[in-house]
Amino acid sequence: MASLQRKGLQARILTSEEEEKLKRDQTLVSDFKQQKLEQEAQKNWDLFYKRNSTNFFKDRHWTTREFEELRSCREQNPLYDTERCKVFQCDLTKDDLLDHVPPESVDVVMLIFVLSAVHPDKMHLVLQNIYKCHGCSS
Template structure:
């Protein structure tokens, strides 16, 4: 499953002011409250079942259209998540990382360049995305293993030994999975993490601008929507996300909304972005 794109719904070039973190969701304007309150019509069960059946095909078509050009390389991950640098128990320890939903490698290749003492398992729902990763000039089997995997049903242990991963990342990934199957995905990651291992999470938060842009007829369920290309997106509250991870056995370390505004002075646009940025840990004595 691809990291489903922090800029999918924005077609203009953004400028990012400093962000803030809060524990309460963003307050809605009266107009926004009315819009969400009036959006009650759900996509039919038949179409929802077809979207689930075609989920992999839709992401493969996404990468066929966009190849490696849609998402920017994520050089911000080590800045936002200091665990990627500081979780080693000794200076010479090789860090073992799992990126669940690697897309075309926008996160893993900057990490491989910055940290020479790291090994990365990289999996994605889309076979086409995995092929793009393997064709990258920086891909080296001594430092990275990329493989196709549906976290909702495939067994991560077919490629990763139980209890060997230090850090797993879920960056704009869980939101693309049907809510009924999110729990299974987290349980899979729990098994391959070592006791004390960390999950670093960033994804769409409740009342993000992308959520408010969906027109009537695109709603699949509470906080769950479908885009025109058939890919789906869920918008998380802190409480909902914490419950998912806790039910999968994790401890919550950090779980905060990240608020920022995307500004385009030329177009006179300023829209609120809301993400959830969180850290969860497999208990040390588990």
Template sequence: MEKPPKEVTEEDLERLEANVQISDFKKNKLEIDAKKNWDIFYKRNTTNFFKDRQWTTREFEELCDVEDENKEITLLEVGCGVGNFVLPLLEKNKNAFIYACDFSPRAVKFLQDNPIYEASDRCKTFECDVTKDSLSETVQPNSVDIASLIFVLSAIHPEKMLYSIENIYKVLKPGGILIFRDYGLYDHAMLRFAPNKKLDENLYVRQDGTRSYFFTTGILKILIR
């Protein structure tokens, strides 16, 4: 277990320790219903929940090439949602081709109906459960320059994370890049969970049935190597 940052209090740690894990029956049901719960999430929130991620090219220097209209580049976003990552990139670059997938058919439809997407011939969206469906069925193996997992891996059960990443690696070019951002251990989002929301070590469920895992650097070194 990583040492908590200074701003995490003893009270916070005691509350986390006292958070009792829920039953195996409910854990299994949440795994079975994962796709349905995210689809309901997008039905309820439509395109209004997440803001467009204008910060990605500031946070990831690897994406600077995407803004260079003299360079042709192929991207893949896994867990595209309604397009908060994809749409700003489509507006900034005329030479980038973007594959975007999500396992919520409702989210994919929202993205496809966006005027920016409709006006572009440089983006292909498709429904895919990266924990079991092969990306190679839609994306050519060894063809992607940059793949992204932005607040996506945390929603996947830990037992299925490694396969999901290996699935992505198959479509990356040799020397291709996987960019990643997600929740870390002791994030405020973790500390805010109410009692009886713990599924497993560092894995919690929200009120709407969607899940969130909180990463340590040790786990990331194992997964993204």
């Protein structure tokens, strides 16, 4: 297994022009619009994906550089035992993962692009849901 590397990131300092622009941009989405977007999230995602398929994010193959152990997953030759691993779809904010995954049976969880797609008020539900299946919860 490839060794994990920790790389530090430095926050970019905003210019005074950027700071002013942020101060001026205080417009919030209306409560009605927020609720509408939240209620129609699945429909909007389906429409977005139908329109863009896999063309929206350019595949830069960074996962295979950062997580070498996943390399053969991209080549349709998984490194995991397909008899022990089950593929399924669920809404992590609503569905109980324990319906699909035994408690404390997961060693690694990758949430790439997941939490950014979840409403901040529901992020704790996602994390609690995953935590129940993760092996560190005991």
